[in-house]
Amino acid sequence: MSGAAGVAYVGPSSQSHYVLCADCGTPIEPNGANLCVNCLRNSIDITEGIPKQASVNWCKGCSRYLAPPTQWVICELESRELLAICLRKLKGLSKVRLIDAGFIWTEPHSKRLRVKLTIQKEVFSSTVLQQIFEVEFIIQGSQCPDCTRLAAKNTWRALVQVRQKVDHKRTFLYLEQLILKHNADKDTISVQEVKNGLNFFYATKQHALKMVDFLNAIAPVQAKTSEQLISMDIQNSTTNSKLTYSVEIIPICKDDVVCLPSKVARAMSNIAQIVVCHRVGNQVYLIDPLTLTLGDISANVYFRNPFPPLADITQATEFIVLDIEPTSHPPKTAKGGRFLLADAQVSPVGGSMDSDVIYHTRTHLGAVLKPGDTVSGYMLASSNFNNDAWESMDQSRTPEVVLVRKTYPNRRKKSKARSWKLKTMVKDVGGMGVGDDTVGLGRDRASEKQKYRGAGASEQAKAEQDYERFLRDLEEDEELRGTVNLFKGDKRDVGMETDESDMEDDEDDEFPEIQVDELLDDLENLNIVDHDGDTEIQE
Numbered sequence: 001m002s003g004a005a006g007v008a009y010v011g012p013s014s015q016s017h018y019v020l021c022a023d024c025g026t027p028i029e030p031n032g033a034n035l036c037v038n039c040l041r042n043s044i045d046i047t048e049g050i051p052k053q054a055s056v057n058w059c060k061g062c063s064r065y066l067a068p069p070t071q072w073v074i075c076e077l078e079s080r081e082l083l084a085i086c087l088r089k090l091k092g093l094s095k096v097r098l099i100d101a102g103f104i105w106t107e108p109h110s111k112r113l114r115v116k117l118t119i120q121k122e123v124f125s126s127t128v129l130q131q132i133f134e135v136e137f138i139i140q141g142s143q144c145p146d147c148t149r150l151a152a153k154n155t156w157r158a159l160v161q162v163r164q165k166v167d168h169k170r171t172f173l174y175l176e177q178l179i180l181k182h183n184a185d186k187d188t189i190s191v192q193e194v195k196n197g198l199n200f201f202y203a204t205k206q207h208a209l210k211m212v213d214f215l216n217a218i219a220p221v222q223a224k225t226s227e228q229l230i231s232m233d234i235q236n237s238t239t240n241s242k243l244t245y246s247v248e249i250i251p252i253c254k255d256d257v258v259c260l261p262s263k264v265a266r267a268m269s270n271i272a273q274i275v276v277c278h279r280v281g282n283q284v285y286l287i288d289p290l291t292l293t294l295g296d297i298s299a300n301v302y303f304r305n306p307f308p309p310l311a312d313i314t315q316a317t318e319f320i321v322l323d324i325e326p327t328s329h330p331p332k333t334a335k336g337g338r339f340l341l342a343d344a345q346v347s348p349v350g351g352s353m354d355s356d357v358i359y360h361t362r363t364h365l366g367a368v369l370k371p372g373d374t375v376s377g378y379m380l381a382s383s384n385f386n387n388d389a390w391e392s393m394d395q396s397r398t399p400e401v402v403l404v405r406k407t408y409p410n411r412r413k414k415s416k417a418r419s420w421k422l423k424t425m426v427k428d429v430g431g432m433g434v435g436d437d438t439v440g441l442g443r444d445r446a447s448e449k450q451k452y453r454g455a456g457a458s459e460q461a462k463a464e465q466d467y468e469r470f471l472r473d474l475e476e477d478e479e480l481r482g483t484v485n486l487f488k489g490d491k492r493d494v495g496m497e498t499d500e501s502d503m504e505d506d507e508d509d510e511f512p513e514i515q516v517d518e519l520l521d522d523l524e525n526l527n528i529v530d531h532d533g534d535t536e537i538q539e
Contacts, residue, residue, distance in 0.1 A: 089137070155201070159200070161198075221247050259387055313405075324344040422487070474486070
């Protein structure tokens, strides 16, 4: 027992065994290759197959980089997006394991990008080799497809032509303000004014379809599509074409008097054939001024059986209201009291006391008219119309006078500058830039150097008259004014009112004034200056 007590357990030796490197003879721990790290790196290059120099395409026009295969993206120097584009250029990178990647700083003007890569690869069983190396990328200037089309002046791929067969431009002036309010022109390359409407140019078909859908939502329109082949690649079965969307607006505007065909009138619950258009949205809304019967016509119904208006607001006559009273008690109303049926006695403005003729008529404007007011209307009894529906109906049952809207002649005589203004999105008129010798929609009066002669003078005068009438419509119609954006005018353009004009204001207190809180600030006319991060606005 005493001998057993002196026996002790001796474990395996913790001393490592070394072998000599097969190439340089350096003692190393045994591995599958029997080579030291330096000899292993000298004999095996895990970066083989990965290019040490490559190139990236950069567009000089828009400063975008080509992300293979066809996408062009905006990237900042030494950004993660640009690093991803560079790594996609290295074909053999998928055969190794990428551990780390980053940019090495270079001069921005050197047109060089240096990327430091750390990769790993298993070379033998249980032997993984890690290596750090550098790849240089050369920035090559090129043009993206968008800039190529721009340089060739072939920028648009889709065109939306908006037309309306009327003699005035008020519809397109209002349409322009609706587009600006809803920012529907954000994808538009350019907008061009032509004789009968507006042209909207787009780079893609999708942007043009968005504009067509917007027009369908705000106006009664009919759209047609045509395609023009530009070029064709037979080998790849691809084509290059341009699309044109022709959008026609119904030629019936607000305050127009309409003579409905008998078939259409019967389909609208036997409404009278002589009606007045009191509003235009995505449908045309009509009212019978003799009975307050309401009706509406959609674009699909109208274009199945189109018909022109009997007369528009440019053919209206001004009347003085001599007397007016409701037709019944309680009075008959429509649209929540907006329209009230009344009997009125009116006389045309401008006649003498002996030659004045008094007309007795029934009107839907009993809620806004009172004796002494001025109202616009149409004299149907003494007018000749080239209209098939008018000629086929019984003339004895038509009213002599149809009243459509209240007017404010005293305010129109003033030369006072407006304290508000509208914006425009049109930069091109008839193929030439705005400000050249062109006739637009009358937003700017012609200067002395741009006086037109002959037909040009009459077109310019008519365009200015249409624009002035549109501005008056915005002043007089609060509902119409609420659908557009009005901006504050320049202070230097707004003159001080005289005592005489103040007296006229007191005489015409019913004129719907445009309040200051309805106007928006024009941010484009503010001079914004940045002083070391501090923003200062100078007026």
